[in-house]
Amino acid sequence: MFKSLSLTLSFLIASAPAIAVERPPQFVLLAFDNCQENQSWKQVSDFLDQMNTGSKDRLRYTFFLSATGLLADPVRHTYTDPMGRTGKSNINFGGGEDEVIERVRWINKLHRDGNEIASHAVGHFPGQDWSVAQWRHELDQYDYIINNVASINGLKGDKAKAATLAFSADQIRGFRAPYLQGGKNLIQVLGERRYAYDTSDSNQGWEPTTWPKRFLEALGGKGLWNFGLGFLTLNATQITEADLKAGLPRQKKSIKLPAMDYNFCYRQTGGCAEKDPFKAEQDKDAQEMLVGYLNYFATNYNGNRAPVHIGHHFQQYRGGSYNRALMRFARAVCGRPEVKCTTYKELTDYMEKLGTTGRNQVQEGRFDKAAPVSIEELVQSAKLASE
Numbered sequence: 001m002f003k004s005l006s007l008t009l010s011f012l013i014a015s016a017p018a019i020a021v022e023r024p025p026q027f028v029l030l031a032f033d034n035c036q037e038n039q040s041w042k043q044v045s046d047f048l049d050q051m052n053t054g055s056k057d058r059l060r061y062t063f064f065l066s067a068t069g070l071l072a073d074p075v076r077h078t079y080t081d082p083m084g085r086t087g088k089s090n091i092n093f094g095g096g097e098d099e100v101i102e103r104v105r106w107i108n109k110l111h112r113d114g115n116e117i118a119s120h121a122v123g124h125f126p127g128q129d130w131s132v133a134q135w136r137h138e139l140d141q142y143d144y145i146i147n148n149v150a151s152i153n154g155l156k157g158d159k160a161k162a163a164t165l166a167f168s169a170d171q172i173r174g175f176r177a178p179y180l181q182g183g184k185n186l187i188q189v190l191g192e193r194r195y196a197y198d199t200s201d202s203n204q205g206w207e208p209t210t211w212p213k214r215f216l217e218a219l220g221g222k223g224l225w226n227f228g229l230g231f232l233t234l235n236a237t238q239i240t241e242a243d244l245k246a247g248l249p250r251q252k253k254s255i256k257l258p259a260m261d262y263n264f265c266y267r268q269t270g271g272c273a274e275k276d277p278f279k280a281e282q283d284k285d286a287q288e289m290l291v292g293y294l295n296y297f298a299t300n301y302n303g304n305r306a307p308v309h310i311g312h313h314f315q316q317y318r319g320g321s322y323n324r325a326l327m328r329f330a331r332a333v334c335g336r337p338e339v340k341c342t343t344y345k346e347l348t349d350y351m352e353k354l355g356t357t358g359r360n361q362v363q364e365g366r367f368d369k370a371a372p373v374s375i376e377e378l379v380q381s382a383k384l385a386s387e
């Protein structure tokens with residue numbers, strides 16, 4: 001009798017940890033990488049304007065900006081990459097000077113509206129094996145470009161004014177490595193500088209209900225926040241590159257992958273080639289991604305409220321179907337009570353206030369739970385959410 005009572009009690013204690021902290025908001029971090037195409041700047045800007053009409057704080061994005069977009073093609077050789085070459089990049093340079101000026105206008109507008117501009121380096125190279133000196137060089141080049149867009153592009157007068165960013169490099173506090181390939185030397189170099197967080201680590205994300213931690217390597221554990229992308233486990237239609245070549249059909253099975261448009265494109269089409277072999281199924285495939293995102297949100301919202309991290313690109317993979325699905329996701333979740341669809345800077349501020357003890361308590365879910373949201377309800381509201 002006594003024994004079974006104590007067992008029951010210990011079960012209750014284990015399943016409902018004592019309340020220790022105030023319930024945290026559900027942070028949702030929606031970010032874009034590269035950020036080159038002016039048409040996509042317009043699309044995200046229009047969407048933010050719609051979302052924030054009436055309730056100003058419904059949605060903010062973080063933009064991981066590649067600095068190549070700020071160098072017009074004729075001045076591409078002013079950039080020296082960490083391998084010592086000039087004028088090279090794995091993504092486009094800025095195009096004509098008018099395109100650069102238009103890009104700066106969008107960046108300044110969205111920055112003014114409270115969105116965050118963070119760094120995605122300059123040349124879009126995989127830097128996993130770079131030395132400390134090579135990373136320092138790349139980040140120096142980045143800062144130089146941010147601070148001198150007009151003069152590097154040889155612009156004068158009104159054009160120079162229009163091509164000047166409304167912020168300086170030292171206000172940029174966040175980083176995401178191209179191809180998510182950063183590594184230890186990157187973390188050291190970011191830690192030496194003004195950076196507050198890095199979002200390149202794809203290991204911590206293997207458990208999507210993980211509250212962020214700091215990188216232990218940097219500054220004795222007091223350094224950068226590690227905001228890695230969430231990894232999802234879901235049933236999705238997929239094919240390998242080899243099976244695609246062999247003419248085999250796609251299969252639906254369980255996969256684990258980061259919450260990123262490119263990764264869905266890659267797995268669902270066997271390589272994410274520009275010419276989509278499954279064009280007729282773009283929206284159906286994007287729907288699988290959307291349901292994966294909604295499950296990610298519901299699990300965390302109903303659980304320990306660990307932040308939801310999703311990364312997309314300005315490039316419109318598969319006819320823009322993934323980015324349209326992301327907009328449906330934002331409409332379905334952003335603006336709900338206790339949900340903050342906001343910038344990494346705001347998450348950084350929250351984590352700093354929470355402190356290590358608070359972070360460990362929310363990780364364990366030691367707070368009073370809210371009424372749960374059902375996945376059916378979320379799927380329904382995502383269906384109702386127009387593009």
Ligand SMILES: [Zn+2]
Nearest residue numbers: 033034178179
């Ligand atoms: Zn990128």
